[in-house]
Amino acid sequence: MRFPLTVLLMLSGAQAIGVKHDLGTTEIDKTPKRIVTLEHSFTDALIQLGVKPVGVAQEGGKNLAYLDPFLKNVQVVGTRAQPNLEKIMALKPDLIIADTERHKAIYGQLSKIAPTVVLNSYRGDYNDILGQFKTIGQILGKEQKAQSVLADHNRMLNKARAYTSKKAGPLMVMVLSSQAGVTVHSTESFIGSLFQKMGRVNAAKPQKGESQYTVTLENLVATNADTLVFLKTEGETTPLDGWKKDPLYQSLKAVKNNRVYVFDRDLWSKARGIKGMNLMFSQMISSGVLADRAAK
Template sequence: MSRTAALLVAVALTLAGCGESTQEKPSVAQGEADFGKATDLSNGFGTQAKPGEFPRTVKHAMGETVIEKKPERVVVLDTGELDNVVALGIKPVGIAYTDGSPTMPSYVGDKAGTPENVGTINNVNLEAITKLNPDLILGSQLRAEALYPKLSAIAPTVFSVRPGYVWKENFVLNAAALDRQADAAKMLEDYTKKATETGDAIEAKLGVRPTVTALRFLPGRIRLYAKKSFIGTILIDAKIPQPAASQVDDLAAEISTEEIGKADGDFVVYSSYGDPAKTAQDSVLGGPLWNGLNAVKAGKAKPVSDETYFLGLGVLAADVVLDDLKKQFGA
């Protein structure tokens, strides 16, 4: 049984200060012991409650949470949770943005309404969350494990293991807390079909499944996003291969500016996290090594939206990425 099919089966304290850092990372961070185990750690998450049944108990990364009634005032602590709740027809009352993109993602637009800003994913504002009187908080162990006791004192709180390559498992978990499992199942089914059709269309257009490098510039580092990344899972689902340097069972392979040749492939899609001027993007793109890449010489190295390819982390962003890949390939 495929992972997606398994997911579809699975679907059937005093608050101190205004802002608190969530920089302390548990072992599910990249490079730590449990990073690659996030899928296994997510097994069994969700609820045994029937559709419409409340109270319901939801099992998640931090244990079990009882949700007394169907949530209406939801606070989301990352872009993955934002994507999930909006996809399920819910407008969150509060959101923690990323430091690199502290505004509503354009692909979400007004579908999310006008949620209050409750800080960033690395500096959550507990006072702001409390004032919103939420009845559900959604986040992840990776981002905010240390804050879980205080958050759960404000409202029922459900945490995934981590954002990223387990975005489908996280969607199922969030849907369980929101009593929208059937909707999530249908959306994942539609996504899987669209990914297959996208890969087939690209192959039909080009006569081959081209290799695609997902290159990202961040302050102080350059990454080739790999199998255990959001974009990596989308390429796998579309059966679009990545070059050898990106075929690692990890979030990404980090390279230096001198190693930019490893980014070469039939196509290269690239972006910067936050302000490109704070990364090596401009110097790399203006240098001889970049201009010597086969993809660059063939006009097949294209800038893409960071907020969808790398920060989206949900089915809405995945759909946009698939549409953009077809456009990039002229399929």
């Protein structure tokens, strides 16, 4: 974790708590009931703790598929990149959970609406996500429930890790986009660090302080990882469509050995929550990416 997320002790003789987060310390004087979440992982955390948010930020006019059944009649407050402050204010929240990277510029405005806690989800790694979940559990007074959820998650993680081949070579995991091109996720990104946690070596290291950065086909050839993992939106045209026709791509070890795996971009690169990760574990097992089994 880049920043220690800690909930400070109860203030003497009161119910207020001070929550230390990436942009300061926020005092919360009562257990929040009306919560707005501006990142998918925060929404995931609330659902896992049995709390329904009153407002959520989403993308492309829809919630993530695995979260949607839990968000009926929940108000949409804009996108994760551009939340609508007026819509947030109209909900009269008593807590806003915002993202460090996306929302630091509007933290002051959010704080005027309601107590705001800012956590590093978008650029966070696996340990950041676990720390945030614990913090949210403490804020809601649901520490015991949070511990139970994390224990179940750890059992699922260990089950998935048991499938990992110790002989498997390094991998690269990349997000495909028609607009942004190909973005590799390094050892310090969420999904890159998750694969490391599973026992697969991530060949991509951070560059110039960035945990995620654009790569070209030539970069892939230079690294020539044993396994390639692409995160793609079904039906979207991406650079991979052109690469498949290029002899350079066909020369890659992963391509020759049928070790190229494609997963849903929405779940794998946007979810980041405990429930989302548990779904990823199941797909890691069934796809064969951990066992270094040929891709289907």
